[in-house]
Amino acid sequence: MEIGIVGAPNSGKSTFFNALTLCNAETGNRPFVTIKPNQGVAYVKVKCPHSEIGQKCSPVHGYCKNGWRFVPIKVWDVAGLVPDAWQGKGLGNQFLNDIMVADGLIHVLDASGSTDTHGNVVGVGKFNPEETVIFLKKEMQYWIKGIIDRAWPNLRHVKNELAASVLAKQISGLGISEDYIKKCLIEINSGQRICDWNEELKLEFAELLRQKSKPMIIAANKADIKESEENIRKLKEKFPDETIMPVSAEAELALRKASEQGIIEYVPGESEFKILKEIPEKQKAALEFIRENILKRFGGTGVQQVLNKVAFDVLGMIVVFPVEDQAKLSDSKGNVLPDAMLLKKGSTAIELAYKVHTSIGNSFVAAINCKTGQKIGKDTELKSGDIVKIIAR
Template identity: 35%
Template sequence: MSSSFVIACVGKPSAGKSSFLNAVTDATAKVGNFPFTTIEPNQGIAYYPVDCPCKKYNKSDRCKPRHGWCKDGKRFVPIKLLDVAGLVPGASEGKGLGNQFLDDLRHADVLIHVVDASGTTDSNGKETKGYDPIDDIQWLRSEVHSWIFNNLHKKWAGTVRRHLAVKATAVETLHAQLAGYGTSKDIVQRTMDKLKIKEGLGQWDDKQLENFVSGFLDERFPTIVALNKIDMPDADKGIASILRRYGNSGARGQPIKDGVRGDNIVLTSALGECFLRKMGQQKYIKYETGDDDFITKEDDPEDEYKLKSLDEKAKRRLENIRDLVLFRYGSSGVQDVIIRAVEVLGIVPVFPVKNLSNFGASADGASAAFQDCVLVRPGMTVREFAGKLHNQLIQNYLGAETVGNIQLGEDDVIVAGKNNIIKYDTSGLPAE
C-alpha cells in the first residue's frame, strides 16, 4: 500500500542533481522494504515526514510502519523520486538527451529543479566562472513549454475540425490531446477556469494556445527550485540574482513567473548533506537530516553517543558546513525541498486501521498500531479511498468511522487532523 505520486528531479548537467538525489534517497539501514513493486534504475525512494497520530494517542511503543519509519511521532513515508536525464537548452528540438528528458516528465506529478547558484557551470553544464544562473529557471520552463506547444500546434487544425464535428466540449478535446502528458480532465478544467477562457477552440490563435500551455504547465507540473551549492564561493551573487527576479512571484497580487512561486525556492547544499550523512553513518557525528547542527565527540563529554574522534581535515570541512550552511540557513535544505514538493500538491496522509480502540491493523487490535500511511490527493472522499485500498472494500462497503466512533459519510472529503484515521465496516470480508 503506497502513494502513487512521483517527484521528478531535473536540472542541467553538473548542477548538483546527482548529489541532491544521493542526499534525499540514502536511507541506509533505516528501512529495508519499499511499498513499490518495481524500482527502475533511474528511480529512488525519498521520505516525506508527517505527524504520526501514534504520539497523540500514546501508541508510539506499538507504532510499527510497514514502510518507512517513525521516530518520536514523526512518520517518514516513502515516495518515488525520478532521476530525469540532464537537460540543456534546445532539448525540445532534440539537443542533448532531449526527447528522453521530456518523455520522462510524463510520469511526474511535481518537479524539483536543481539550480547551481555558484556560477561555476554554464547553461550546458560546462565548467566556468562567474556564470549568472538567473536564466536557468526560465529556459527549463521554455523547453517544456515548447515541447508541449509544438506537439499541439502541428495538429491543431485537425484537432479543431474533429472538435467541431463531434461537438465535444473544449475540456474533452484538450484532455484527449494532452492525455499523453499524464494529465486529467480536472487539470484541464482548472487551467481553463484560472485563465478565464471563454472563446471556443475554433477562435484560438497561436497566442491563445501559448497562454493555455503556460497555464497548463502551472497546474500539471508545479515546480520547486532547489537553489544548490549555497556554500560555494560567489553563491551569494547567484542567490541574490534569482531572488530578485522570483522572490515575490506568486505572492498576493504578484503573478507566478516561469512556473515558480517565490516561496517554492529552497536554498540547499546537497554535497554538505551527503557529507553530514556519511559522517553520521560512520559514527563521527550525531546528525539527522533537517537538524540545524551536529554533535561531535568533543560536544559529548559523557560519551552518550559513542562517537569516534575526527581528524583535522574532517573537522575543518564540518566546521565550514556548520558556518556556511547550518548556522546561516538553519539546515542543509534538502528535506525542506521534499516537504515543499509534496505539500504543493496538497497531499493528505491517511491512516487506515481495523480497530479504533488500539489503532491496530487487525480487528482485535492486538497487532502493531498505525502500520499504514497512504498519501492521497486533496479532495479524495471516504469511499474513493476505500477503492484505493482494495476493490473488495468497495464491493463490501457498509460504512466508515473515525476516532470517537464518529460515522463518516461516503462522500465526506478526507481532511488531515479531522477524519484521516479511518476504519471501514464491510460485509463478507473475514476479520484479520
C-alpha cells in the same frame, strides 16, 4: 504521487536525488553524467501521531525517527536540459516523457554560478543563474507544447465546444482533467476555431497546462559555496512569484550517509546533528563546516524542506493513517500505525479505502475516525493526521 527532478546539466540533480533516496546514482563534475532516468523512494516528513496516542509506532512502510514520520514518495532524476533541448539540443527533451506521470517538479539550479546552462564548468560566480531559471521554464513549456502539437490535428473536424474532451483523451498521460482543459481554453478565448490557433496561442495554452500538471519549485543548490547566498537573494528579487529555496544537496548527502553509518545522530530536515563517536579530524572538520556554513546559516540543508514544500504546499497533499484495529490502532498483526498514506487534500473516506485496496473500496460500509471515535460516511473529507479504520463488508 511522484516527483520529478529537472534542471541544467551539472547542477546537482543526481546528488539531490541521492540525498533524498540514499541511492547511488552516478554523479560527476561534467555535463550529461545522467542519461537514463534514476528512480527511487524519498520520504516526506510529518509529525507522527504516535506521541499523541501515547504508543510506539511500528511502520511497515517508511520509518519514524524522533517523533517524525517519513512517508514514501517516488522521485525521478533525469538527464540535464539545455537551451533548445525541445529542438534536439544536448540530449533533447524526449526523456521528459519518463516523468510525464510526475505530479510536481523540483528544478535543481546551480546557484553558485559555477556552471553555465550547458553544464560547463566556468568557475564560481562566473555565470548568472537567472538565465537558467528563464530557459528551464521555457523548455518545460515547449515540452508540453510538443505534446499538444501531436493532438492538434485531431481538432480539425471538432467544434470548439468539444475540443476539451478530445484534448483530454489525447494528452491523458499528463493527468489533466477535461474541466481544467476547458477552463484554459476559455481563458485564452481567442474568438477563433481552436484548430486554427497560432504558435503563440498554443504556447500560452501549454504554459497554463504546465502550471497545473507540473508545478515547479526551485532548489537553489550549492548553497554551501559562499557566492550562492547573494545569487539566491538576487534570484528571489528577480523572480518574486517563484518559490526559491536554498539547498546544499552535497551537505545533506554527507549528513545522511554519516547518520546511516552511525557516526552522527541526524534527522533529515533538522538544523543540527550530534557526533556520536570518535572520527578522523578531517571528517570532523567537514561535518563542522556543514554545521557552521549551512545548518546555522539556512536552518537546514534545504533538501527535506524542498520535498515537503512541493508535497504539502504546492500539491496540497495530506497524510492519513489507516488502521484495522480501532482499539490498538494497529493492523491485524499488531503493528501500531503501520501505514501513512499520502492523499490529495479533500480526499474522502471512500477514496482512502480504495487507496488501501480496491476490494476494501468496493466493500466499504463506513469508517471510524479513531481519534474521536466517531463514525464517518464515505464522503467525509479527511484531515492530515487522521487515524482511520475502514469498516468493510
